[in-house]
């Protein structure tokens with residue numbers, strides 16, 4: 001569970017890091033599973049439905065940046081969705097009734113693992129109310145060298161910035177005026193077994209991995225059961241209700257006065273990956289810093 005202090009820090013700043021949430025055994029199982037998938041990715045040359053790899057990925061030097069649908073690939077990842085400590089924390093943050101939005105594993109290989117550009121998750125998936133949050137589980141230590149997630153404190157209370165370029169959703173902030181805001185960012189670092197939580201409206205990015213270590217982070221995105229998605233189509237209510245992690249579903253969305261800018265039109269196909277989508281960004285503070 002989060003302490004009162006951690007919870008109020010989260011509410012005020014839109015993020016918090018909490019140490020020692022996963023047990024050493026849980027961390028070991030997640031790490032072994034993850035190392036296994038890095039090994040397996042040697043067999044593929046380009047990204048497919050399971051492995052999303054960097055352009056310079058090879059069998060000799062595997063550069064796996066995301067494992068798709070991790071809960072379907074290994075029981076260690078699926079188990080995190082039922083972990084009682086994580087569920088209790090989600091209830092503290094989102095209320096008693098919590099629905100999964102998604103689980104993803106971002107790996108960020110060492111020696112130049114790609115940055116993720118500044119964005120707000122809410123720009124991808126706005127809901128009818130503010131109770132949407134992301135837990136990141138640190139499977140290895142995350143430090144300043146290996147590409148921690150960076151967050152702008154308090155930005156969850158601000159506007160949704162423009163994420164469009166040339167009339168298409170670009171998946172990253174394109175407003176040049178936002179750069180003075182990025183300068184206020186802080187890194188979310190911690191030992192393996194720690195978690196970070198950020199609000200879906202919090203402005204965040206992640207830096208290049210300059211270490212020689214992988215930086216795997218397993219992300220649970222979750223929402224209050226009454227936070228209704230404005231983009232994801234709910235066509236089958238039974239399937240939608242199977243996403244309940246704890247508590248009761250509802251047919252009564254809770255409406256709040258939230259800022260929304262829809263992520264349309266989208267670029268479809270392989271470009272729909274956050275990495276490929278963001279690659280087309282003309283005004284990237286990270287690419288400028290590396291040039």
Ligand SMILES: O=C(O)CCC(=O)C(=O)O
Nearest residue numbers: 106116148149205206217
């Ligand atoms: O990998 C990270 O540090 C951040 C990931 C992220 O923001 C995302 O995948 O939306």
